[in-house]
Amino acid sequence: MSANPSPGSPRVALVTGTSSGIGAAVVKTLCDLGHQVLAVDFNPAGETVAEASGAAFFQADLTDAEACRAAVGDAVKRFGHVDILVNNAGIQHVESIESFPEAKWRQIIDLMLTAPFLLTQAAWPYMREGQWGRIINIASVHAQVASPGKAAYISAKHGLIGLTKTAALEGGEHGITANALCPAYVRTPLVDNQIADQARMHGMGEQEVIEKVMLKNAAVKRLIDPSEVASLVAYLASDQAGAVTGSSWNIDLGWTAQ
Incomplete structure (x- = not known):
């Protein structure tokens, strides 16, 4: 493992779910800040999006455990280490619990909860070695509240908050922070x-x-515009956010203020 850059230097970021929306905005923002970025997406069209922002691209089906580990391995092969992990990849299926397909449930949980765990686990040794890391999980307002028809999505997002808090507690002594965004x-x-x-x-x-x-x-x-979420990711990925960990950041238009 190679040493991480000195404070204030550009970092190495791995971002998932990058072919559009929040992920694409995060990739552009981090690239604009001078970071080296690996964009990871199942959709091969994500390569064009990544290259437009100056990022490298890795195609992967993150419901597969080996693909998660391979994504981190590719970042390390290209850039030497991983400093920032943004878990953003997600899908949605709207249907009542009574008729919700089991296969769709498993796919959503694998992609949106198991994959963030596996990616975190794979990136962790490099962050610990450098005594600096930023894990940023894109959760949702539905990590805080529920709505009908979204059993798998809401279960995954609630679980992601638990994973975030645990990573924060385990990472503190190693300079690794973990936070969740809840738009x-x-x-x-x-x-x-x-x-x-x-x-x-x-x-x-x-x-x-x-x-x-x-x-x-x-x-x-x-x-909400994706760039608004990306701006908060940029802050949480910075040296200035070193004291911020284990938090859930609501970007919810006042939804949970009630």
Whole structure:
């Protein structure tokens, strides 16, 4: 393992779920700050997105444990170590518990809870060796509250908060911090796809879904831009955030203020 850079120097970041939305915004932001970034996504089109921001790309199905370890291995092969891990990859399926497919449940849990654990585990020795690390888990407002039709997604996101807190406690003595971001609905392809699913489930029009379901509990009545989430990731990945760990950062338009 090679030594990590001195404080304030560019770091090595691995970001998952990067072909669009939050992940793409995080990759661009970290690259703009001068970090070396490996963008990891199942979609091969993510390579074009990564290259446009100046990042390297690794295609992987993160529901496969070996692919998680291979992603970290690729970052180490390219850059020598891993300093920053942003677990963002996710999917969604909207259906009642009664009819929720078991295969879809397992896929969501594997991608959104097991993969972050395995990626953290694989990156941990490099962060510990350098006595500096930043683990940033993109959770959701649904890591704090629940909504109908999202049993697997909500279970995974609640579990991610537990993983974040445990990593924070174990990482403190090694200079490793772990934090979770909990945004409400962000304007991403994942959310756009949900609108149609929610409309079908609730028997209403798509604009009604945005106004009466997605923004119902929000004080600020708009969807969040991915760049807003990426900006907070950049702070938590910085030297200035060394005292911040084990926290869940709500970017929820006031949803949980009630």
